[in-house]
Amino acid sequence: MTSPSQAPAPGLVAAFRALHHDRAPEDPLVLPGPWDAGSARVFVEAGFTALATPSAGVAASLGYEDGATPPDEMFAAVARIVRVVSTGDRPVPVSADIEGGYGLAPAELVERLLDTGAVGCNLEDSADGALKDPHRHAEWLAEVRAAAGERLFVNARVDTFIRGVADPAEAIVRARLYVAAGADCVYPIGAPPEAIPALRAGIDGPVNVGAAPGGAAKLAELGRLGATRVTFGPGLQRQAMAAVREGAARLRS
Template sequence: MVTQEEKYRRFMALHARERAFVMPNPWDAGSARLLAHLGFEALATTSAGLAFSLGRRDSAADLSRDDILANAKAIVEATDLPVSADLENGFGDLPEDCALTIRLAIEAGLVGGSIEDATGRPDDPIYGFDAAVERVRAAAEARAGKPFILTARSENFLWGRPDLADTIRRLQAFSEAGADVLYAPGLPDIEAIATVCRAVDKPVNVVMGLQGENYSVTALERAGVRRISVGGSFARAALSGLKQAAEEVLTEGTFNYERVDGSEAERLTVPPKR
């Protein structure tokens, strides 16, 4: 069995190398095993994918900290790969809430996780600058000396605040507060991504499949990106395949949809006996 410390060292090494790596987002143990089988080197959870699978909204009101961490633990236990988690906004407004979430994430076997500066309140969507920085600082202190890579997220562009200067200011402050990886989902184009990468001193994560134009791994790597995730887009792709198959049966009365056979599905999702 690969230990948490060994997974952490492997995760650290991925961030330290010159080329970018893709860290896809499974939503359960089976999808995690499939992605590991295909050769990905690390995984991340997705609150959106989990929400789709449970028939809930992707929000703190519908997905509790216990829900998120139970799902993350199942994914951690499904493979020997390093797993980082989408930890929302730390499940509370206070820095202490973020610190508790990080400690519980480490107990669940995770070797990474993200804290965002979105409040979850549409009328006041982003924490003030000072509060956002203190929340990251508390999360960083909670994982000090532990095998855990902290990602800090600036959510401006997801909440109708397309202010690149403020986003960079926040990411720089998050880095100074102790974050190991920086992340601003929803940046509008490759030029903005490159600008962020040049402006900060820590590895940058970007998400593809979220909105707007998609760029290749090579293009993102040239822009300075170190880590690429896919958010809930793989889960949406899976739902799209299910929808197309169901619509074919309902509208055409045929069963020609693409699929793997049972033995292949088992090979991709069930670990071999030891």
């Protein structure tokens, strides 16, 4: 476990939470996903004001399949990312994708996450390829919120779209339960662009939309559709690895 001295300052958590509110529709919060300390430094040097780690990208960087990273290694990777962007006068907040919480009790999960220095987390509502009962998951999220207080920004992932439920109404039902349980933001992962306006209309609070890496025009359009923030999952890590493969191929040729 990392040292508790790395816990984020309350002001940094509040600043990260504030980034999700009072945004112009064409200006969603864009959070690149660093997979290691080096990529985190690159994103900060490019001018991004906050970051959100992708569990799949971190897993790939550590040599694991998505979902197979041991929790100790995931927390250690997040701590390394936080460390390199927390130096100087303007530390950059980092939210961490910690999948389904690794079976840890809410209080232990919160403390381990705070020990990394992260200001927030993603928590997903499916396991082993199946959706969890939304009411029980909401109760669990409420326990996480109670343990964290205002010390963490909780992004509740809604997995209906990636589990074969195309109707936005089901995602909205789950999202409302999670917001009522204390989630700061909801993330209907895999939602197609045409579903975003309905999600925006039916959900009270920030909405995270996933996207493939793209330019400013694409990001602005997602904002106009209703996205509060945009993340990329492992897309940036995979893009970087594609460049590595091309370089390796040139060396072999």
